[in-house]
Amino acid sequence: MTVKLGVTMKRLLYRNCFKLTHCRYSTSVHQDSVLSAFRTICGEDGVSLGQAVREQHGKDESVHRCRPPDVVVFPRSVEEVSALAKLCHSHHLPIIPFGTGTGLEGGVSAVKGGVCFSLRNMEQVVDLHQEDFDVTVEPGVTRKGLNSYLRDTGLWFPVDPGADASLCGMAATSASGTNAVRYGTMRENVLNLEVVLADGSILHTAGRGRRPRKTAAGYNLTNLFVGSEGTLGVITKTTLRLYGLPEAVVSAVCSFSSVQDAVDSTVQILQAGVPIARIEFLDDVMMEACNRFSGLSYPVSPTLFLEFHGSQQGLEEQVHTAEEITQSNRGSDFQWAQDTQSRERLWKARHDAWYAAQALRPGCKAYSTDVCVPVSRLPQIIVETKEDLIENRLTGPIAGHVGDGNFHCLLVVDPNDTEELQRLHLFTDRLARRALALDGTCTGEHGVGLGKRALLCEEVGPVAMRLMQGLKKTLDPGNLMNPGKVLQLETE
């Protein structure tokens, strides 16, 4: 294949020549031998140099700018992934795994160029064991796709981060969601992983095909890779824990006069042993935004959105207990509903929150913060954060998974206003440090990605950092696996 050297190609070659003299990534991806080797593995259709394809694979749903890879490959099996990895390893080419591109921290930006492994063609539900409540899926299977596949079985996978993300991608970012308070996050629900390492070896973190509900065997490699954001290996299969679909669902809404009252209610509901499925908090700014966006008339004050799962009788008890608790905390307008349409109407504000926030300032972009603190510290951090927002003239309605102590400021900023972007950046740093000071974490569910590497160091401390660096060096001595993410390496 002869390639006409257009502007992009010249730029790429220049960049690679630059690399040759200044960086460790030695071989140009555009050497014919490498490209034809990729084609031999993935087929002629399985390798793309097209600009549009590369750009599509160089960005996610975060505010980080697009950093396209040099080439995108589309393997169809773990054997192909392994062969591609071996090839990249011998040519010192960075490897960036790509699921659905729905991440929020720039995890797929190819900051050092390299090869994007787009895993969307590996889309089999490999192994479902209904009686054991487990299923194994490939990276192309998304969570909505899996739940659709399971719809006749009475089972579901409840981790719900909002987007229709790849399940292996969710494992890679340790995703969570609105019903983590009852069903847990990916950390609690991944039983086993098949991972292709930087040198092409295929690892089964809990042993090939194994899926016991619990184990005490050896080091917990499965959870080492959960949340590793593509920096330790390419996840090619994940074995997940499934749950029974709830028999019945009730949704409820309740307003409060203060954040403290709303959070106190949350803590007491949890302490009362109510197995609440979702408990979401929206602040007054968010409620106002939702009223405007969806033409609703909620009271403009801190509001809790609750969802209960259970049997018909169990639900009555759950809702009754929760209602009493909210009333004892000066909650008002407690409304609840069971049929699907009414439930959707009640929760409309929560569902539209992202869009309602953006609609506050048309033409602006929305950026979501993601800190998590122990639940008892939530009132303090929210109050301080709201004061910070006002002081720094930032638009930031708040929505949070209050049962986990996790909340998001949906900051709406003008992408062309550098001064505002600077204020945003300083604000998010202050917020993260505020959370760290309250025994929390700088990222509850979105991951470290590109933007929080420095905060990670502050969060875990030097001893843990050294250990993480050591693990990275052991698994990926050449720093080929998604370079520039999670860890700041000394040589960068």
Added chain:
Amino acid sequence: MSGRVLVGVKRVIDYAVKIRVKPDNSGVVTDGVKHSMNPFCEIAVEEAVKLKEKKLVKEVVAVSCGPQQVQETIRTALAMGADRGIHVEVSGKDYESLGPLQVSKIMAALAKKEEAQLLILGKQAIDDDCNQTGQMTAALLDWPQGTFASEVTVEGEKLKVVREIDGGLETIKINLPAVLTADLRLNTPRYATLPNIMKAKKKKITQVKPSDLGVDLTSRLQVLRVDEPPQRQAGVKVETVDDLVSKLRECGRI
């Protein structure tokens, strides 16, 4: 209205599966491929169960025609709330050539035998897209039909049906007994939950042969061949309007 509802459910290849044509072009690959209840049949079952929950009907009976595997589909209907099932055994060549004409004869016979007041079907199946069974059954029974139903209300011994038509919505009133076919917006089918799946295992499925119902399964149709849609051809980019015009002339478009 306080009688029995019959719901037809068809086992089809799951909507999410990528269909492949057999190498001999005689049909599509079905071996080892995930099958599930036709989505419009799910909507039909949901509507029937809703009527029972509102105490407007006494019993919901799910019917399917085919080999042993269709019992899975009937079980799903039972898990959604149907009371019992009827499996009309059709297998082998008869099953391969089974189409709306034969199914409608079977449904008509069963509707009479079971003294049903209402028959609800999906508007069409996602494999053959025929959209004929409901209409043919109504004709055989000489019952009124409310097809493409997006809303159904019981008004005494009549049904008010809002139908989705090309121009918008049409509201009709039909006498019972009647045949309805369910359109997409009629309702959102419930998922079967584990406890209901457990309960469904105990519900009864009776087996019936088409000959018991006096139905002749001979098909009037013969499938000659099945082909994939033509591969999409790559487009061509041109630099100028003149190039565009000459290219359009070349391929006879202008």
